[in-house]
Amino acid sequence: MIALGPLFQEINLQHFDGCLDPPQMVWNSRLRSSAGRFIPGSLRFFRAKPPVIEIASYLREEGEAAALIRDTLAHEMIHYWLWVRRQPYGHTDAFYRKMREMGVSRYNPVPRLPAPKYLYRCPVCLKDFPARRKLGVLACLECCRNQANGKFDHRFKLELIQQLR
Ligand SMILES: [Zn+2]
Ligand SMILES: [Zn+2]
Incomplete structure (x- = not known):
C-alpha cells in the first residue's frame, strides 16, 4: 500500500520548499465523487481540528x-498550501498557476455519484x-431538534x- x-x-520538498507541515491524511473509502478532497482545519479554541487531506x-x-494517487495528493496539497497562506483555497487563478508550475495533471475520475458542488457542515x-447548489441560511435539523x-x-x-471541484 502506498503510504x-x-x-x-x-x-513537499520538490514543490513547496519543504515548508508544509503534514496535515492529517486519510484514505476515504466512501469518497466517490472525487479523487480527493481538502478539508480546512479550525483554530477555534474549543473545536480545534487539524486540516485533512482525504484520498479516495x-x-x-x-x-x-x-x-x-500522486497527482491527487499534489492537487489537494495546492488547496492546503493556499489555505496555510490564508488565501482563497478553491480553484483560483493562483491555484492553477501553481498547478502548471508543478506540472500536475488533473485526474478526473468518472464520478460514481452525481458530484455535490458544495460541502456544508454543522459546526456543532x-x-x-x-x-449541488449554494444553500441559503440553513441550520442542522437534527441539532435544532435536539437542542433548540x-x-x-x-x-x-x-x-x-x-x-x-
Ligand atoms: Zn448538527
Ligand atoms: Zn481541487
Whole structure:
C-alpha cells in the first residue's frame, strides 16, 4: 500500500520548499465523487481540528494507481498550501498557476455519484451536508431538534466549508 506520509514529504520538498507541515491524511473509502478532497482545519479554541487531506481509496485499484494517487495528493496539497497562506483555497487563478508550475495533471475520475458542488457542515455535530447548489441560511435539523426544541437556531447554522471541484 502506498503510504501518504512519505509521498507528501516528497512532493513537499520538490514543490513547496519543504515548508508544509503534514496535515492529517486519510484514505476515504466512501469518497466517490472525487479523487480527493481538502478539508480546512479550525483554530477555534474549543473545536480545534487539524486540516485533512482525504484520498479516495478506490484510486488504489485503478491502473496506474501510483501516478493517480500522486497527482491527487499534489492537487489537494495546492488547496492546503493556499489555505496555510490564508488565501482563497478553491480553484483560483493562483491555484492553477501553481498547478502548471508543478506540472500536475488533473485526474478526473468518472464520478460514481452525481458530484455535490458544495460541502456544508454543522459546526456543532460536524455532520456533512453535500449540496449541488449554494444553500441559503440553513441550520442542522437534527441539532435544532435536539437542542433548540425544533426551532431554527444560529448556533447550528450550516457553514460552507468547501467548494468542491
Ligand atoms: Zn448538527
Ligand atoms: Zn481541487
